[in-house]
Amino acid sequence: MANAMNAKAETVDAVVVGAGPNGLVAANLLADAGWDVLVLEEQDTPGGAVRTAELTAPGYRNDVCSAFYPLAAASPVVSGLNLGAHGLRWLHAPLALAHVLPDDRSAVISRDLDRTAESVSAFAPADGDAWHAEFASWQRLRAPLLDALFRPFPPVRAGLRLARTxxxxxxxxxxxLLTMPVRALVHERFQGEGARVLFAGNAQHSDLGPGHAGSAVFGWLLTMLAQDVGFPVPEGGAGRLTDALVDRLTSAGGRVACGRPVTRVHTAAGEAVGVSDATGRMTRARKAVLATVPAPTLYRDLLAEGTLPPRLLRDLRGFHWDDATVKVDWALSGPIPWSNADVRGAGTVHLEADLTGLADYHADLSTGRIPDPPFLLLGQMSTADPSRSPEGTESAWVYTHVPQRLSWDRDALRRFADRLESIVERHAPGFTSRIEARHVQGPDDLHHVDGNLVGGAINGGTAAVHQQLFLRPVPGLGRADTPVDRLYLAGASAHPGGAVHGGPGANAARAALRRAGRGGAAYREVIQRLHGAIYR
Structure with missing residues (x-):
């Protein structure tokens, strides 16, 4: 409320709530437009889920949450910021990805197209040519598709360009393709298990199983990106991506203040006017408040009761989180001794499920059972970036999904981590003897590290079709605009969703700039009428 903003409050053009990648992207775009921007972050350091620390042992740099960034490398949003001028350098493992089957066979993706085709041909001779054809189709539509993906919905200009292409x-x-299950897609296009599990394994970076509608596009997109740009990592750790974003922002005059969790977004006459934080400080916003917190946090916790239309709040009851996560980081005395030599050069490893195993894994998750066996996503970070650990050693991690709302004490996490290690040991005899130290994070730990990872959900809400595009986070416009004027949803629960690509932050910044620019009053009126029609 306006009278809560005392006369001594600091005043800026825009307040960004959250210094994760989306918040920092949004802040950079606003600062580029000449705005005075302040980013408020609850943690003591910026980055959100994009941070690096010595979690395991001295000299081992572990990425606290996310680690590989194909979408960031391909995103026109991130590439447009020229972060290389601010210290960001992408590195690659010899192979982008390996998928290890239960019988220890593997299929690999290399940025060398012929090397990948050779791998999938070992499972079915015709699949090498099919892989070449798939990648040729990707190259034709890559630019307009990515432009459309990272624009507000509907992406009118980008969509027309894609349609013309x-x-x-x-x-x-x-x-x-956008509606298909990945199981159906791979059975249509490939004959062998190798190519099929590469697509289906990449779909597991969402919370969708091989039989779920919409899983095909996630598997296809990440597989083609792996072939195209690889699964790159920032030299020195994920935190270097955050460092580059912060350096660019401060160079443009923006500021980041850590240790200041926002507790209230203030409004007056239906318009966001500023925020207050847990330190007791208040900040006025002349033009915009951009919030990267999840939609339920913004709408239920940060806004005063009665601010939002009741129908929106009713719709919010149907907001679905993605699955929870357990992650284990290791300091290893040497590289993982994989039985299958092809796996040793892969930065990312999918372990150990075929299509049936992936379906069983998701059946367990959907019924609230801990999967048995779990599907593992593993990162060999020193293989991709030798600076991550002392020479001759390996900094590695693994994560898997578990059902939401389970209770995990430290002993349960310890036993589960032992179980994950036994799976790796089965494919890499001697692995456990190389563990010098480990660090285990359960769902609550991940939530503590980054308040946006609610219950250990890492994608800001399910990727299922009922919560995508104009249905994300609830049925609406598919845009960053909220029913509160000059308040924008800029995090992963907004379109285009989770992963590190800057799309939600960029969309929120563009909306704020349009609202504040020439014709802003007319823009406001259109948005308010649409919201009124949807939520009345």
């Missing part, structure tokens, strides 16, 4: 017939086929 594809033509009517192929546009219909792309629409079909």
């Amino acid at each position: 594809l033509g009517a017939a192929e546009s219909l086929r792309l629409a079909r």
